[in-house]
Amino acid sequence: MKSIISKFLALFMLVAFxxxxxxxHATLEEKPSTHKEESYHTKPFSEMxxxxxxxxxxxxxxxxxxxxxxxxxxTMSDFHKGLGRVIMIFITFFLFxxxxxxxxxxxxxxxxxxxxxxxxxxxxxxxxEHGFLGVIYHMGLSNEMFPILIFMGxxxxxxxxxxxxxxxxxLLGGAAQFGIFGTLVGAVALSQMGVVDFTLQQASAISIIGxxxxxxxxxxxxxLAPELLGAIAVASYSYMxxxxxxxxxxxxxxxTQAERKIKMTTLRHVSRLEKLVFPIVVLSLAILVxxxxxxxxxAFMFGNFLKESGVVERxxxxxxxxxxxxxxxxxxLGVGSKLAADQFLVPDTMFIMALGIIAFSVxxxxxxxxxxxxxxxxxxKINPLIGSAGVSAVPMAARVSNKIGMESDRxxxxxxxxxxxxxxxxxxxxxxxxxxxxxxx
Amino acid sequence: xxxxxxxxxxxxIEGFKFMGLGMGxxxxxxxxxxxxxxxxxxxxxxFFPEPQPKASTxxxxxxxxxxxxxxxxxxxxxxxxxxxxxx
Numbered sequence: 001m002k003s004i005i006s007k008f009l010a011l012f013m014l015v016a017f018x019x020x021x022x023x024x025h026a027t028l029e030e031k032p033s034t035h036k037e038e039s040y041h042t043k044p045f046s047e048m049x050x051x052x053x054x055x056x057x058x059x060x061x062x063x064x065x066x067x068x069x070x071x072x073x074x075t076m077s078d079f080h081k082g083l084g085r086v087i088m089i090f091i092t093f094f095l096f097x098x099x100x101x102x103x104x105x106x107x108x109x110x111x112x113x114x115x116x117x118x119x120x121x122x123x124x125x126x127x128x129e130h131g132f133l134g135v136i137y138h139m140g141l142s143n144e145m146f147p148i149l150i151f152m153g154x155x156x157x158x159x160x161x162x163x164x165x166x167x168x169x170x171l172l173g174g175a176a177q178f179g180i181f182g183t184l185v186g187a188v189a190l191s192q193m194g195v196v197d198f199t200l201q202q203a204s205a206i207s208i209i210g211x212x213x214x215x216x217x218x219x220x221x222x223x224l225a226p227e228l229l230g231a232i233a234v235a236s237y238s239y240m241x242x243x244x245x246x247x248x249x250x251x252x253x254x255x256t257q258a259e260r261k262i263k264m265t266t267l268r269h270v271s272r273l274e275k276l277v278f279p280i281v282v283l284s285l286a287i288l289v290x291x292x293x294x295x296x297x298x299a300f301m302f303g304n305f306l307k308e309s310g311v312v313e314r315x316x317x318x319x320x321x322x323x324x325x326x327x328x329x330x331x332x333l334g335v336g337s338k339l340a341a342d343q344f345l346v347p348d349t350m351f352i353m354a355l356g357i358i359a360f361s362v363x364x365x366x367x368x369x370x371x372x373x374x375x376x377x378x379x380x381k382i383n384p385l386i387g388s389a390g391v392s393a394v395p396m397a398a399r400v401s402n403k404i405g406m407e408s409d410r411x412x413x414x415x416x417x418x419x420x421x422x423x424x425x426x427x428x429x430x431x432x433x434x435x436x437x438x439x440x441x
Numbered sequence: 442x443x444x445x446x447x448x449x450x451x452x453x454i455e456g457f458k459f460m461g462l463g464m465g466x467x468x469x470x471x472x473x474x475x476x477x478x479x480x481x482x483x484x485x486x487x488f489f490p491e492p493q494p495k496a497s498t499x500x501x502x503x504x505x506x507x508x509x510x511x512x513x514x515x516x517x518x519x520x521x522x523x524x525x526x527x528x
Contacts (some may be wrong), residue, residue: 167478174471176463181460188456200455230486274482281477289470424471429469435463 030070060122061085068326071119071127071134085120089385092339095234104241108214108332112234115336116344123126126337133337141229141334144222146327147215148299154215154322155303156316158394158426160278162419168296168374169386169417173424175370176390177432179210179363185293189357196351201225204436210359211237211429212243212391216296218335220284220433225439230338231349235356242405246357247364247388251404256382259375260408262383264417273306277306282427286434292441297427346405350367363391389418392425 036254042316043051053059063083077084095113099106119127127133129145140146163170187203190196196207207233208217217236221229250303252260286297307316338344371387385405389397398418405414 029476133496164478164482165455167475170471170475170478171468174467177467178464181463184459185453185456188452190510192453200459203456204459271485271489273485273489277481278478279487282474284471285470287478289473290466427474428467428471431467432463435466436459439459439462 028318034321035070047374055123057122064122068122070342071125071129071131071337073129073341080345083281084345085122088120088339088344089117091344092120092336095414097417098238098241099384103140105237105327108237109241111332112336112339115333116230116339117336118333119337119340133333136330137264137334138336140224140327140330141218141333142226144219144269144295146220146258146331146334148295149327150215150324150331151296151299152303153263153327154394155279155300156237156307156319157324158300158304158307158423159175159419160275160304160423161270162267162416163421164270164274166264166417166420168379168428169195169420170422170424171374172382172387173368173389173392173426173428174369175387175426176363176367176421176425177211177428178366178393179359179361179368180207180429180432182362182366183207183210183355183359186358187351190351190355195384196348197349199225200389201440202228204440205232206230206422207359208266208429208433209239209352209356210363210379210391210437211425211432212236212240212360212363212393212397213426213429214240216392216429216433218294218331220436223437225357227343228352230340230344233335235337235353239356239360240393240396243391243393244400246360247397248404250361250364251329251368251388251401254365255372257408259372260405261382261412263409263412264383264386264414266432267416272310272342275308276305279308290431290438292435292438296430298432300426300430306335340365364388364405367391367425383412383414383417386414386421387420390421390425390428392422392429394422394426396421398422 061082062079068076070076070080072087072154085209090114095109095116098104098111099113119133124133127137139434140149184203184207187196187198188200189208191198192205201224204225205217205221205228208220211217214233214236218229218233221232227233229415281296283301285293295329303319306312306319367387367390368384369387370390371382375381375384383401385401386398389401391397398415401418402413404417405412
């Protein structure tokens with residue numbers, strides 16, 4: 001009997017409690033709903049539909065909001081708000097095609113293109129200061145953080161062995177930087193002729209495309225000419241991806257069949273200690289000669305030092321994989337935010353693309369010619385084909401040298417020989433970048 | 442107009458100056474780097490001759506030598522026994 005009563009009591013309490021808590025919920029819910037009612041005026045359904053239709057993307061594209069501002073808070077023309085955005089979205093589709101169907105640097109081109117796609121959405125203002133692309137841009141691009149992090153990863157992936165076993169090939173990596181400075185003169189000359197209006201800073205930022213080094217280009221562009229970042233990054237990465245198309249004709253035109261068949265002496269073995277000391281030596285030189293280049297070279301050598309030390313496999317692994325992948329996503333999206341129509345669809349972009357490919361070709365040619373020049377001196381002969389690898393674009397340019405070499409002589413393996421100038425090219429373009437920065441200090 | 446023209450002319454000269462300084466620095470840097478690399482390699486080969494491979498190979502190699510010796514001894518003994526039995 002007692003147990004039944006206690007059970008009833010328990011049941012009653014449970015029911016009472018649920019009802020009470022439900023009531024509490026109800027009262028809580030009522031409060032905001034009364035608030036809402038205060039601010040929400042009832043509208044006829046037709047008005048709601050027209051109001052909604054006015055906020056669609058179609059209307060925003062066809063009939064742009066006159067008060068709409070761009071990511072920097074400036075007014076922009078109707079073309080850049082409407083048709084320009086549609087054109088840009090189709091350009092990003094073209095970049096998707098290049099990346100997916102043609103395999104052009106998909107790791108960076110896809111995030112950049114998708115970032116560009118997002119940046120051209122009307123109304124949402126994703127690339128604006130409070131949009132997520134804008135936040136990413138300010139997080140790591142406007143302060144040059146992401147290119148530096150990428151450089152650490154690239155350093156961890158680089159093997160200086162081929163360069164150490166044949167040091168003089170570093171000169172080829174230097175000659176290829178002629179693409180940068182030759183184009184700089186070209187860009188300034190164009191400005192003088194009144195064709196375009198590039199300042200010296202802008203011309204420098206454009207010409208660094210000739211270094212064929214994505215992170216360095218972005219680093220310099222954000223420092224010297226952030227308004228051109230989108231075009232410079234897209235030009236830089238798409239030309240790097242087009243190395244197998246751009247370089248071979250130049251290489252073949254400048255070399256004879258006999259030169260292409262030159263066999264190089266086998267590389268000597270490089271001890272682990274040499275590889276370990278090398279990053280420190282180069283960084284020390286950079287400190288003494290050109291401190292402005294140490295952010296890039298320092299990060300690069302940090303990654304390489306971790307790798308060669310052999311005792312921090314976990315950190316090395318993170319730099320080579322996890323970190324560089326994460327940063328690549330952010331870097332790509334951040335650069336993509338600069339593909340907004342009002343910044344990309346300007347006449348300057350066309351000139352940047354044109355100057356970029358000239359810079360690239362001149363760099364390739366200078367590397368090949370330098371190798372031929374070095375062959376005039378006594379000593380071990382150099383196959384001029386590895387000269388083109390002096391533009392950075394690691395390891396694609398070296399692979400191209402190898403491929404062209406094999407076309408002339410199937411037994412001639414140039415890949416490891418070409419890696420020497422290739423990694424020297426990275427150092428060379430970092431030095432060139434340091435010079436440009438120091439000149440504008 | 443005249444002044445603007447003058448400034449623009451200066452700009453191209455400026456470009457050439459950049460080129461001279463830039464290429465100069467790049468080559469000087471890489472040149473010093475090549476010299477430094479050669480010096481470094483010479484020093485390392487002279488004073489630290491392949492410490493890692495030697496350290497790692499010397500231990501197994503001495504072991505291997507011992508094993509080789511043992512094998513030779515075993516072979517000699519078996520040959521001697523064979524010879525003795527046959528003889």
